[in-house]
Amino acid sequence: MRYSIFSLIRQAFRGHAGWEPAWRDPAPQSEYDVIIVGGGGHGLATAYYLAKVHGITRVAVVERSWIGSGNAGRNTTIIRSNYGLPGNTAFYEWSMKLWEGLEQDLNYNAMVSQRGVINLYHSDAQRDAYARRGNAMRLHGVDAELLNRAQAREMLPFFDYENARFPIQGGLLQRRGGTARHDAVAWGYARGADRLGVDIIQNCEVTGFLIDSGHVRGIVTTRGVIRAAKVGLAVAGNTSRVAAMVGLDLPMESHVLQAFVSEGIKPLIDTVMTFGAGHFYISQSDKGGLVFGGDLDGYNSYAQRGNLPAVEDVLEAGMAVWPGLGRIRYLRQWGGLMDMSMDGSPIIDRTPVAGLYLDCGWCYGGFKATPASGWCFAHLIARDESHPVAAAYRLDRFATGHLIDEKGQGAQPNLH
């Protein structure tokens, strides 16, 4: 069923009794051309583009729980492409271009809202760094504007511009950045993939791999053996656990990142703001809740929940830039598991096992990358060669020294 104003009106007259499920619930077949492990945004996008762009429709997406139950449903919904390093800029800009056409392509309302993303700067040195990043973006054809203090104040009038320690001097603005409805992205890709013939198999956990003389032959799951000559892993947060089943050691730690939502209030902030002197970012959902987050808790975790010191740290940073936040009650918080790679950048590459492909290491930044990650991972699986915009995301870059260290801090698993 195609969604449109006409289908909506038709269903309204029938009491909305005629809507069909957006995707089937098939039992796993014994064999596919490609199996994608992980039914989050990245895995579903990969399956969709495998079918749509590469014509490979005998594809299964296997998901341990229900689709979108991991980080696809545990992020702060921000989309942006304000990256400065050569390996990143083109990739994230391709993702932004896909976001811009996503809803028409999928015939699904993902509530993509290009409301702008502002990174505030608080010192001369930080302004210089942001100007450099903005210039790098513009040289790649990405939009970026350096705002001075008055321009920033016009867009964000209620912040603490008189803060003696961290005065707001301006910001780097990407107007095409913004937010999208996170669950709808997973559902939209699932529906799109399903309509092209992809089997989405939920409640199906991978327990092992079939490997024969260095080549993957399939997977062992809680719902039986499924054979395929190509298997893609899109299980960020749990990549180390799954990769350990084939004996792979990865440059990765799993960390917990918390995010928060306030009570619903009238429209208050119409853009996405990041505080440059502490780690804090905030936007407002269409339901009215302020959605915000900050640093990792800072220790290895698979618990999908964090602790109070990180909550205090995030709220302190928020209060420093926006004292009015103290009058708003925060409603709930959650924790998601981050694949924290050792340079803060992702991996989309082959593995030493032939036919087994990796899409992982998304750190904090996986949501905005969802369309391009799916696009490039599908390209890698279908053609067995890296997509040009994802060519830098190699697994061996840590051994060869070709790190993509956007933050410039060296080998540690707590970068963006």
Add this chain to the structure above:
Amino acid sequence: MRIDCPYCGERGSEEFSYLGDADTLMARPDADRPDAAAAFHAYVYLRDNPAGRHRELWYHGAGCHSWLVVTRDTRTHAITVVISAAAPRAAGGRG
């Protein structure tokens, strides 16, 4: 999370800084071994990253300034053993 420091007693985790996998980080490879490049790649970048029991280094910066080896379950955050890092550190060649 509360960490039972052997010198200071039980304290909130906000008094401590986290470094990572103790068994990897306390076994720095010998720079003269023939496979030193591969060994240092593993030492600097690769981690077991287990879901379950994890031995890890914490530094008590707001207390006694000692390095500790904490055994913690990464699925539940439950801490079972806390010892000083001095003895395992010496055994791992980082005396």
